[in-house]
Amino acid sequence: MTDLFGGHPETTTLSDSEVQFLDTTLRDGEQAPGVSLTPTEKAEIATKLDSAGVGVIEAGSACTGAGERETIDRVTSLGLDATVTSFARGVKRDIDLALDCDVDGVNLVVPASDRHIEDKVETTRESVIETAVELTEYATDHGLWVEVLGEDGSRADLDFLERLMRRAFEAGADRSCYCDTVGHATPDRTLSVVSRLTALGPTSTHTHDDLGLAVTNALVSVAAGADLVHATINGIGERAGNVALEEVAIALEHGYDVETIDTAALYDLAQTVAGSTDVPLAPNKAVVGENAFTHESGIHTDGTLKDEAMYEPYPPALVGRERRLVLGKHAGRAGVRAGLDEHGIDVTDEELSTIVDRVKTIGDRGRRVTDADLLTIAEEVQGRDRDRRVELLDLTAASGGPTPTASARLAVDGEERVASGVGSGPVDAAVSAVREALAIDATLESYRVDAITGGTDALVTVEVEVSHNDRSVTVTASDADITRASVVAMVDAFDRLLSATTPVPLAND
Numbered sequence: 001m002t003d004l005f006g007g008h009p010e011t012t013t014l015s016d017s018e019v020q021f022l023d024t025t026l027r028d029g030e031q032a033p034g035v036s037l038t039p040t041e042k043a044e045i046a047t048k049l050d051s052a053g054v055g056v057i058e059a060g061s062a063c064t065g066a067g068e069r070e071t072i073d074r075v076t077s078l079g080l081d082a083t084v085t086s087f088a089r090g091v092k093r094d095i096d097l098a099l100d101c102d103v104d105g106v107n108l109v110v111p112a113s114d115r116h117i118e119d120k121v122e123t124t125r126e127s128v129i130e131t132a133v134e135l136t137e138y139a140t141d142h143g144l145w146v147e148v149l150g151e152d153g154s155r156a157d158l159d160f161l162e163r164l165m166r167r168a169f170e171a172g173a174d175r176s177c178y179c180d181t182v183g184h185a186t187p188d189r190t191l192s193v194v195s196r197l198t199a200l201g202p203t204s205t206h207t208h209d210d211l212g213l214a215v216t217n218a219l220v221s222v223a224a225g226a227d228l229v230h231a232t233i234n235g236i237g238e239r240a241g242n243v244a245l246e247e248v249a250i251a252l253e254h255g256y257d258v259e260t261i262d263t264a265a266l267y268d269l270a271q272t273v274a275g276s277t278d279v280p281l282a283p284n285k286a287v288v289g290e291n292a293f294t295h296e297s298g299i300h301t302d303g304t305l306k307d308e309a310m311y312e313p314y315p316p317a318l319v320g321r322e323r324r325l326v327l328g329k330h331a332g333r334a335g336v337r338a339g340l341d342e343h344g345i346d347v348t349d350e351e352l353s354t355i356v357d358r359v360k361t362i363g364d365r366g367r368r369v370t371d372a373d374l375l376t377i378a379e380e381v382q383g384r385d386r387d388r389r390v391e392l393l394d395l396t397a398a399s400g401g402p403t404p405t406a407s408a409r410l411a412v413d414g415e416e417r418v419a420s421g422v423g424s425g426p427v428d429a430a431v432s433a434v435r436e437a438l439a440i441d442a443t444l445e446s447y448r449v450d451a452i453t454g455g456t457d458a459l460v461t462v463e464v465e466v467s468h469n470d471r472s473v474t475v476t477a478s479d480a481d482i483t484r485a486s487v488v489a490m491v492d493a494f495d496r497l498l499s500a501t502t503p504v505p506l507a508n509d
């Protein structure tokens, strides 16, 4: 790879950089509207960040309140290798509250632009410098690692910002941080500001994505000598978010051979954070989005089957993922044949052409083509009857009481089985009932719900992916009742996964 920034008078060679992350998912990430993490959720995320090799974890803002301090306490009591810090305003009490949580360090934030100094904190440049010096000395005297952040630094007067950080270093600060608080900086502005700061001492960079430039500005900062990148998992954070840790990590590793963390941990981290925050991942999100390693169009699928690297910048395993080939409107013969091969189905060239046409017809209706669709088409085209082994006869689910319960009546190889289950909701209870009736050692890999029409009577489509031994199938089912759609899809998936001869055990067999 060429080094984009190498040779520019204000840059170091990016590929020689040593870079670490400060993860702020638990602080700035949690500032995304509606997000609030419990102590257990913060502890789980922090533990995963630590084992992936993140150097500094900003666990929260101790000044926020008692609940937040409990979450920070949980993280500091984990005994992680990472340095665990708390955000603190330029206020002594904020540092005392952080000390109460037993953190290793503070991210001491003082206003840097005149807008923040005069109109928000209502003070003066000189007083900001005095406060930064006094509180840096106070925090270091209490044994804390101190990073001084100039909020809105990208809109600050550069001479003032430089003077502020020089005084902070003289007072004992461990590092300064360049803050593009409103994500407004261009890469050239970032380069000139960060270069001035790195000349003073160790410098971090904190970029936001309001202009879609967060990753670029983080990379430019590193090229200008910054060695600690503030980032959040999935890029969650204020407004358009912070720079996404996974994007910077992979850009550095793939583009410049700069290793930061164990990138294979990224997908699991992304799922954990999406699950705890309820901020879903866009399918086309770089690195961790569902489609990042999924290929549908025929030309891409054919190319990928010939050479896995044909349409991917790096192997999915590098970020803890697997490649998926799916079928739809844009499918071609190679992809359809590969899909059939996976289920051990041989077809003639002529049958394949008919199957491809039928796949495209489903795709034209705007639908994903599942494994169950493909298998049904192949059965019809080849004139084979499918002997169903499992059928849903009846389903009841109740969710009004304290424990949602359900019972399912199934026909298994012509014999009736009735089982009941409990769960966190009616769908969970109904799926437990089915699992009780068919104790197949299968894993629910994914579960998706789409409302097809608006309104409370909407028809919903449930798509499940279930795997058993080395096979997996995707199946969809639509119904106005989400519980019924879920169970029909699950039963169909189990039926597809059972070989003709395997006995179907009961859970208590």
Ligand SMILES: CC(=O)SCCNC(=O)CCNC(=O)[C@H](O)C(C)(C)COP(=O)(O)OP(=O)(O)OC[C@H]1O[C@@H](n2cnc3c(N)ncnc32)[C@H](O)[C@@H]1OP(=O)(O)O
Binding pocket: 028, 031, 061, 063, 064, 065, 089, 090, 091, 109, 110, 111, 120, 121, 122, 151, 181, 238
């Ligand atoms: C860019 C960022 O991400 S900044 C971090 C944002 N994080 C947070 O806001 C954490 C959650 N915040 C909170 O829980 C509350 O805002 C608290 C507890 C911190 C403060 O609550 P309140 O005392 O009610 O103040 P309020 O939220 O209304 O206003 C913020 C105060 O902090 C002051 N402040 C803001 N930044 C700084 C700073 N860097 N240094 C010192 N004071 C600051 C403001 O001037 C204002 O003070 P004022 O009340 O004297 O005018």
Ligand SMILES: CC(C)C(=O)C(=O)O
Binding pocket: 028, 109, 149, 151, 152, 179, 180, 181, 182, 206, 208
């Ligand atoms: C407080 C600082 C680091 C911040 O979150 C920002 O500038 O966006």
